[in-house]
Amino acid sequence: MEDINILIKQRLEKAEELKKDGHNLFKYNFDKKQSIDEIQNKYKDVKQKESGFAKTAGRIMIKRLHGKSGFADLKDESGEIQLYFRKDFVGDEKFSLFKKLDIGDIVGVEGTLFRTKTNELTIVVKKFDLLTKSFRPLPEKFHGLQDKEIRYRQRYVDLIVNDDVKETFKTRSKILSNIRKYMEENNYIEVETPVLQDIYGGANATPFITKHKTLDKDFYLRISLETYLKRLIVGGFEKVFEIGKVFRNEGIDRQHNPEFTLMEYYAAYNDLFDMMNYTEGMIKYLVKTIGFDSGIIEYDEREIDLSGDWERLSMKKAIEKYADIKIDDKENDKLKNIILREDEKAELDNSSRGELIYRIFELLVEDNLINPTFIIDFPIEVSPLAKKKRDAQKGDFVERFELFMNGWEIANAFSELNDPHDQRERFQKQEKKFVEGNEEAQRMDEDFIRSLEYGMPPTGGVGIGIDRLVMLFTNSKSIKDVIFFPHLKDK
RNA sequence: GGGCCAUUAGCUCAGGUGGUAGAGCAACGCCCUUUUAAGGCGUGGGUCGAAGGUUCAAGUCCUUCAUGGCUCACCA
Numbered sequence: 001m002e003d004i005n006i007l008i009k010q011r012l013e014k015a016e017e018l019k020k021d022g023h024n025l026f027k028y029n030f031d032k033k034q035s036i037d038e039i040q041n042k043y044k045d046v047k048q049k050e051s052g053f054a055k056t057a058g059r060i061m062i063k064r065l066h067g068k069s070g071f072a073d074l075k076d077e078s079g080e081i082q083l084y085f086r087k088d089f090v091g092d093e094k095f096s097l098f099k100k101l102d103i104g105d106i107v108g109v110e111g112t113l114f115r116t117k118t119n120e121l122t123i124v125v126k127k128f129d130l131l132t133k134s135f136r137p138l139p140e141k142f143h144g145l146q147d148k149e150i151r152y153r154q155r156y157v158d159l160i161v162n163d164d165v166k167e168t169f170k171t172r173s174k175i176l177s178n179i180r181k182y183m184e185e186n187n188y189i190e191v192e193t194p195v196l197q198d199i200y201g202g203a204n205a206t207p208f209i210t211k212h213k214t215l216d217k218d219f220y221l222r223i224s225l226e227t228y229l230k231r232l233i234v235g236g237f238e239k240v241f242e243i244g245k246v247f248r249n250e251g252i253d254r255q256h257n258p259e260f261t262l263m264e265y266y267a268a269y270n271d272l273f274d275m276m277n278y279t280e281g282m283i284k285y286l287v288k289t290i291g292f293d294s295g296i297i298e299y300d301e302r303e304i305d306l307s308g309d310w311e312r313l314s315m316k317k318a319i320e321k322y323a324d325i326k327i328d329d330k331e332n333d334k335l336k337n338i339i340l341r342e343d344e345k346a347e348l349d350n351s352s353r354g355e356l357i358y359r360i361f362e363l364l365v366e367d368n369l370i371n372p373t374f375i376i377d378f379p380i381e382v383s384p385l386a387k388k389k390r391d392a393q394k395g396d397f398v399e400r401f402e403l404f405m406n407g408w409e410i411a412n413a414f415s416e417l418n419d420p421h422d423q424r425e426r427f428q429k430q431e432k433k434f435v436e437g438n439e440e441a442q443r444m445d446e447d448f449i450r451s452l453e454y455g456m457p458p459t460g461g462v463g464i465g466i467d468r469l470v471m472l473f474t475n476s477k478s479i480k481d482v483i484f485f486p487h488l489k490d491k
Numbered sequence: 492g493g494g495c496c497a498u499u500a501g502c503u504c505a506g507g508u509g510g511u512a513g514a515g516c517a518a519c520g521c522c523c524u525u526u527u528a529a530g531g532c533g534u535g536g537g538u539c540g541a542a543g544g545u546u547c548a549a550g551u552c553c554u555u556c557a558u559g560g561c562u563c564a565c566c567a
Contacts, residue, residue, distance in 0.1 A: 006536055007501055007518055048525095062527075069524035086524060103517075116525050140502040140516045142528050147502085149559045161502095205566075250566050251492090260567070345564080409567060440566080465567050478560095479567095491558060 007137045011102055015133050018100065025133035030108040032057045037078035043113045043121060054123050055110035056081075057131060059160065060101055062141055070098060071122075074109065077166075082122040083109060089126055097130065104134030104160075153491075155484050165481075168474045171290060172482055175470055176243065178289045179263065182282050188239040188265055193228035195221060195245070201448065202226025202385065204440040205248040208258075221247035224463065225264040226385065227448045230416060233266050233459050234451045241265035243466065254478045255408070258487050261466040270460035272399040272415040276374055279403060279411055279462055280310050283372070283469075290473055299406055299475055305371050306405075314377040315361050323364035327357055335360060350436070354379025354396060369404035376401045384426040384442055386414035406472060413462035420452035 015025055033055040034042070043052050058076035068087040073080050087095040089111075101107065109128040116122055139145040144161045151158040151165075158165050180190065200207040202224030209218050225242045232240050243263045250256060267275065287295055287306050295307030316327045325338065335356040336348045342363045348356065357379050369375070378400040380388065386398035399415035417423050427449070433441035470482040480486035 005501070010518065064526050064529055065523085066526065066529080067523040069526090071526050071529085073527080082527070084525075088524080114525090116527085118525080118527075120525095120527070122525085137501045137517060140528095142516065143503040145502070146504095147498095147559085149498095150502095152559090203567080246567095248566075251564090253566090254561090256566065262567085343564085412567085463567090468567070489558065 008135055011133075011135045011137075014100055014102070015135070018097075018130070018133070023097070023130060025130065027108075027129065027131045030057050030129070030131055031055065032108065035078040036074065036076045036081045039081060039113070039123070040079060040121060046113045046115055046121060048115050048117075050112040050114045050124055052113040053110070054113060055108075056123075057108040058106065059134075060103055060105050060107060061138075063101065063103065065099065068095070072098075072101070074107070074123075075160075082116070082120050083111075083125050083128075084114075084116075084122045085125050085128075089124065090128065094128065098128070101130065102134055102137075104136070104138045105130060106132035106134070149488070152480055152486050152488055168470075168476060168482060169484065171474050172470045174290060175286055175473060176466070178286055179243070179282070182285050183241050183265065186239070186278070188241045188267075189237065191229070191232060191237070191240050191242050192244070193222075193225060193232075193242060195247075197222050199443050199445045199447075200224075201442055201445050203246075203248075204442060206250060206439045208247045208249050223248050225262060226461070226463070227445060229264055229266050229461070230456060230459070231448065231451045233268055233416075234454055234456045238268040238457075239266070252487060254480075255468065255471075257467070257479050257483055260479070260483075262463055263466050264461060264463045266416070266459055266461040268457040268459050271458065272376070272401060272413060272460055275413050275460035275462050276312070276376075276401055279413065279464075280372075280374075283410075286469075286473070292473075297472055297475075299472055300477065302370065302406070304406055304472065310372040310374060310403075312374045312376060312401075315357065315375055315379075316377065318365045318369075318373075318375055319357070319361055322368045323360065325360065325364075327360075332356060339363065352379075352381045354381035358382045366404060366409070367407045369407055372403060372405045372410075374401045374403055378402075380426075381429075383414065384430050385417050385423075387417045387419075388422075408468050408472075409465070410468055410472075411462055411464045413460065416456070416459040416461045418452055418456040418459065420449050423452055424449050 018025060036056055036058060039054045039056060046052060056074070056076065058074045060072050061075045061080065062073045064071045070085045072083045072085070074083050085095065085098045090098065107128055108131050109123060109125050111124045111126040114122055114124055139157065139161050145151055145158055183190070196210065196219040198219065200220040200223045203226070205223040207223050208221040210221060212219055223246055225244060225246065229240055229242060241263065243261065245259045246262045247259050249258065252258060284306060287297070295305065297304045297306060313321065319325050319327055332353055339346050339348060339356065339359050377389065377397045378386065380396035380398050383398045383400050386400040389397050389399055401413050402409050403411035417426070427442065427444045430442040431444050434443060467479050467482050470476070471479060474482060476482050
């Protein structure tokens with residue numbers, strides 16, 4: 001303990017005294033019969049007279065001493081309950097132990113229940129034991145812990161004192177378990193694929209590089225799950241999904257953490273439209289099972305309506321609707337001018353028409369997509385893993401959708417490209433961009449192409465950013481609020 | 492990376508125009524057998540984020556740095 005202060009010193013001295021008195025400050029187990037909320041529920045009708053029985057354990061949050069008696073609030077994962085200690089009930093020795101307990105100590109208690117004059121259900125402690133000694137003082141009872149830096153760096157303290165944080169992460173857990181339930185009910189199987197990869201792919205991003213010592217070679221940390229899951233479709237699995245961390249070597253801000261949780265799912269014999277329907281169904285299932293019965297989520301004083309059929313718009317139509325620009329009437333130079341008007345520093349010399357269209361969409365449309373909206377028909381140049389549109393008119397567009405909510409991209413999906421020769425050409429174009437200096441361009445992946453050469457059935461695939469979904473469902477303003485241990489700079 | 496703001500006791504926060512640091516909670520001691528932001532009396536606790544500079548004198552003014560927050564740019 002480097003930053004030893006007087007408060008910690010006092011607790012250490014107190015611990016020494018307790019040890020001298022024969023107390024083990026770190027007990028091995030405790031037969032916790034009930035959680036605190038179980039006790040609260042089971043005995044909610046208890047009157048002032050003592051009745052019932054409870055045996056539970058948790059952390060002491062507050063003590064109020066009254067001479068030969070005293071109260072304390074005990075907190076566990078499920079809730080809080082008041083404890084009442086009396087010298088004549090627990091005996092002199094135990095009562096002096098109670099007086100020595102510090103806020104933060106973990107105790108096991110058993111006793112009967114009653115209700116105080118002010119109607120609070122309370123355990124009359126008959127037996128108790130110190131299970132774990134706490135050495136560091138907790139934040140103040142009333143204001144709690146406000147300092148965001150400490151909350152993120154020492155999330156354990158944040159979780160002890162700030163109940164809403166625990167709620168957010170319980171919701172996160174529930175979202176994940178309900179997703180898994182939904183996927184399994186629809187016959188998807190959960191799989192795991194490599195995090196350490198020879199060739200990263202499936203997205204446009206700068207990767208992290210790491211080194212394998214005995215092989216003496218570099219590996220990339222995956223930036224998506226895509227190409228390995230498709231290999232499994234080639235291998236004969238027909239519906240697979242994976243939920244896992246991916247890593248992108250980019251900036252950190254309210255919506256970006258270097259490692260984040262991506263879910264991808266692939267279904268053989270399905271196309272983009274099947275996946276759109278499925279995705280809408282799955283998210284609506286989550287909305288319902290997380291408890292938004294109306295289908296309306298409130299985020300930052302804004303309502304997002306997930307009920308009803310979600311809007312589907314081609315990228316061009318979305319640009320027409322929100323920016324009043326008819327793409328097909330404009331030459332590339334005009335498109336460039338539109339972009340430069342929004343972003344004077346844009347470098348567009350090498351940009352293809354498709355890239356210009358996509359850029360305009362990003363600049364002028366995305367922020368407007370508050371209620372869930374599927375954007376379809378993406379330019380081929382920005383979609384190297386998607387199949388060309390089956391009714392390809394003039395212009396090169398692919399079967400891809402992105403789902404937007406609250407102006408954020410929530411999901412990204414394709415009718416997966418399964419023509420190995422087309423795939424090779426797309427990779428070659430990406431590789432060229434990489435050589436030209438685009439760090440985020442995708443790389444040639446010969447083994448992936450080889451797998452496609454064996455034949456991958458027509459397949460629909462979707463990726464969902466889980467953290468953002470959790471942010472929406474928990475009204476969290478920062479991705480740091482939905483990741484237990486977000487990345488911060490070293491102190 | 493740019494701009495703006497913040498950093499004072501374990502926690503939450505005060506500290507006009509420079510004059511040797513305060514409160515509440517927490518802690519420690521004493522009193523108190525239904526309190527709940529318990530109460531009463533008393534005590535201790537600070538390199539004021541770091542390093543320089545200006546000044547007789549810096550928590551306060553200046554510079555640099557660190558960390559965090561907001562925001563813009565890039566990205567999911």
